[in-house]
Amino acid sequence: MSCNILIVDDSPILRKAIRKVATLAGVDENRIHEAGNGREALDVIETVWIDLVLLDLNMPVMDGEQFARELRQNPDFKDVAVVVVSTEANQERLHRMRDLGVIESLRKPFKPEDLRKIIATALGVKA
Amino acid sequence: MNELTAQRLAELTAEALERTAFLISDPVETDPAVYCKACEGATIRYRGPDTGCVTLNAGEGFLRTLASNLLGVEPEEVEPLTQGVDAIRELTNIVGGSVVAELGGRDCAYSLGLPEPLIGACPTVTPEVGVKRTCCLDCEGQLLFVTWTPDKAPASLAA
Numbered sequence: 263m264s265c266n267i268l269i270v271d272d273s274p275i276l277r278k279a280i281r282k283v284a285t286l287a288g289v290d291e292n293r294i295h296e297a298g299n300g301r302e303a304l305d306v307i308e309t310v311w312i313d314l315v316l317l318d319l320n321m322p323v324m325d326g327e328q329f330a331r332e333l334r335q336n337p338d339f340k341d342v343a344v345v346v347v348s349t350e351a352n353q354e355r356l357h358r359m360r361d362l363g364v365i366e367s368l369r370k371p372f373k374p375e376d377l378r379k380i381i382a383t384a385l386g387v388k389a
Numbered sequence: 390m391n392e393l394t395a396q397r398l399a400e401l402t403a404e405a406l407e408r409t410a411f412l413i414s415d416p417v418e419t420d421p422a423v424y425c426k427a428c429e430g431a432t433i434r435y436r437g438p439d440t441g442c443v444t445l446n447a448g449e450g451f452l453r454t455l456a457s458n459l460l461g462v463e464p465e466e467v468e469p470l471t472q473g474v475d476a477i478r479e480l481t482n483i484v485g486g487s488v489v490a491e492l493g494g495r496d497c498a499y500s501l502g503l504p505e506p507l508i509g510a511c512p513t514v515t516p517e518v519g520v521k522r523t524c525c526l527d528c529e530g531q532l533l534f535v536t537w538t539p540d541k542a543p544a545s546l547a548a
Contacts, residue, residue: 272503273479275459275472279409281462320501324414350487351497352437369490370407370483 265385266311268295270326271318271347272302280316280347288379293317299304300329312342314384316377317364318334319348319355327355347372355372391492393537395419397523402488402535406528409483410458414526414533420437421514424523424534427513429469431478433485435492435497435524441539443485445477451531452477470508488537512536540545 267289269277277296284294295310297303301324303315315333319326324345333339346359346367356367366380391450399416406412452473453464459476460467467473481504489499509523512534523536 270428273475273482275456275475276479279459320503322503322505348502351486351490351493352500353495353497355500371405373408 264293265289265292265294267381268297268303268306268310268312269298269313270297270315270329272298273318275319280319280377283377284381285339289381289385294312296321300324300326300332303329304332307339307342314381315344316347316381317344319346319350319359320365326369327362329361330359330364334362345380345384347377350380372389379384391494392515393491393513393522395522395524397527398409398488398522398535398537399492400489400524402431402472402484402533403485405480405487406455406526406533407477409480410455412528414528417525417532419523419525419534422527423532425511425514427532427534428509428533429473429477429516430507430510430512431474431481433504434502435485435489435499436502437466437489437497438492439492439535439539439541441541442502443481443488444507444512445481445484445534446507446536447477447532451475451533452526454529454531455480474506474508478506481487484535 267279271277281294297306299321317326344364346364349370403414406414430446430546432442432444448468453467456467456472456476457464457478493499526533
């Protein structure tokens with residue numbers, strides 16, 4: 263699958279687990295990028311074309327909400343697909359994320375199969 | 390405030406372990422003497438309609454088991470101070486998220502902070518607190534203790 267994915271999570275170990283699921287979903291290992299917070303994610307997205315962002319919300323330096331806000335302010339990136347993968351249960355905050363164009367939210371702990379389906383759907387391939 | 394029993398806490402933690410790390414766990418009785426020796430872990434605070442924290446405590450063996458399952462490597466290949474700590478921090482984050490979702494229900498108004506590692510910080514069991522809000526899980530022979538500490542305890546859980 264020739265799509266680029268960006269995993270944004272402050273936990274290196276969780277990024278690795280998500281990377282594994284993305285690979286199982288058919289994403290080329292070399293097309294999976296990682297960032298440890300929103301600031302790093304914006305740096306990546308400035309240099310690499312990204313089709314889908316898998317975004318944690320609670321992170322140091324720049325959280326997921328601030329990242330999404332800054333992403334949407336840039337006309338070049340306003341259509342990048344964003345899926346929230348987080349422990350977040352606060353409905354108000356999740357509503358704000360939907361307003362920022364987040365297409366799906368997956369709460370941790372997630373079933374790997376659910377994440378695989380979401381990645382496949384977001385990238386427009388059969389799950 | 391909604392209540393959370395030790396049994397429910399164990400169920401939420403078992404689900405997190407199974408889904409995140411493919412680890413099967415069984416609830417066992419909390420032995421205060423063993424609990425006090427579980428000196429590695431992490432804690433996360435929540436705020437919203439009320440405040441409190443969720444704390445996970447375990448020994449280095451559990452950190453190795455957890456990280457090895459998440460990374461797909463052998464337990465002896467795990468670097469406990471980096472990968473082990475990252476693994477327990479993330480598990481704490483996930484269990485904390487499950488706890489606030491349970492407390493908040495459908496219209497959850499709780500928010501989580503960032504998980505803080507507790508390295509070499511052995512838990513204490515005071516007679517006032519006891520282990521009423523602590524559950525213990527046996528995970529492939531390694532024990533994991535999970536404690537829910539509301540800042541203002543529901544009457545039924547008060548010592």
